[in-house]
Amino acid sequence: MKCQYCSNPATVHLTDIVNKQKRELHLCQECAEKHQLIQQHQLNLPAILHAMIGQYVGAMSDELARLACPACGMRYMEFRAEGRLGCPHDYNVFRVGLGPLLERIHRASRHVGKVPRHRVDVGRQVELVELRQKLRRAIEAEAYEEAAQVRDLIRQKEATG
Amino acid sequence: MNLETLTRSSGEWLRGTGPESDIVISTRIRLARNLAAFPFTNRASAHQKGEIEAILRDRISKLDIHPKLIYVNIPGLSPLDRQLLVERQLISRELAAAEGPRGVALGPQETVSLMVNEEDHLRLQVMRSGLALDEAWQDIDKVDDLIEQRVTYAFSEEFGYLTACPTNVGTGMRASVMLHLPALVLTKQIEKVFRALQKINLAVRGLYGEGSRASGDFYQISNQVTLGKSETTILNEIREVIPQIINYERQARAVLVQGNRQALQDKVWRAFGTLRNATIMTSEETMDLLSSVRLGINLGLLEDLSIPTVNELFINTQPAHLQKLMGTELDGEERNAARARYLRTRLREIGAQPN
């Protein structure tokens, strides 16, 4: 297979599936480095994100562009720019956009391996992040009475979690 | 323990012992973990980072680990002390450079370090001398279990341990083995090894290296994938490939010795001579020359100098260590002079001679 940019043999293969459509990128090492997809022999995630999203202007991007996390306020476009998520809940909120990315990075989409013995269900985790954000806003607004109430609620929820 | 005592030893990963220690420097495993109830560090307010730090610091202080870990508050350290911890691989560059409440809990042997408010709320790290993936995994798994009894980690059945960056999600585990590969560099086969490793999803990175070339011919091999494979599978994949690389390096060393022993010996002795006599030494040149000397010792071309001594010179000629040893802050040029002076003195003290 030849590189999509020049005619050298392609050694870097990137695949992702968006809207049930498979997109592939086949590049030689040199072009992949030139486009900064690989730096110092490691995949450069933000550059791949850009290259990947650059390929899909259309319905998908619009849908993703509207996504924001109700718990931490992170927008998908911010994630795209920074390459870092805002809170644990974002894995659910940005599922559509993250799925292909995880598939690209890990060639898998489901966890296998260690599981913590002590854990709370996802709904409770989201609730707690939301309460923490509420507490943060109350403190920033110097609404100390409300802050104290929210703090008590967090303690209760954590104790019963 | 305080930071002053750190400069008097060379730390676990440079102890120079352990299986295959002529080529394998050290083994390191890191786990990324987050508290379920908080936004990730980059999204947390200063107040929240303070809360996260208070919680983790408290839980860490109660861990049943002996001897006890010592908690170091990073904002309270001078830039030089932070750099010292980076050079010893006890904290990441990111943690040193970040802002807001953050810290690190260190074991006295420097084998365990727990970074708080790095990119993830908690980054556990265990380091071992030589090739020791199993031992490192057992250690870190145990510490992780102990912490987990006291906090609720962000975890989902589907995606595993949830991390700020999707490249770490799943096991959250990054296992790496640091190798000294001077002969593969000299015989220009190192790129071939890189390409082979990339094909099986392992990452290669140079130590300290800026740009694509590793200074001192140190390379770190680590897993790229964290999702969809168990910790055991990931460790096995690394374990399988390391003996092959060790083998290539040994073959390349044999080729160098057989092909042109005279030239190799000349290279080693010149490196040694320069280290013993130069009056200005940059960090990069020191790393390169010490790499040749290290190779020379392992091939029996240079006697009276031991691997632990060379390792000590590697770490003590790093900028922050050098300034700590000199007891004063030095600019770039002053450091290069001080580094040369230190090397001359140390190598004359030892009385090492080319063989």
Ligand SMILES: [Zn+2]
């Ligand atoms: Zn090309």
Ligand SMILES: [Zn+2]
């Ligand atoms: Zn969120």
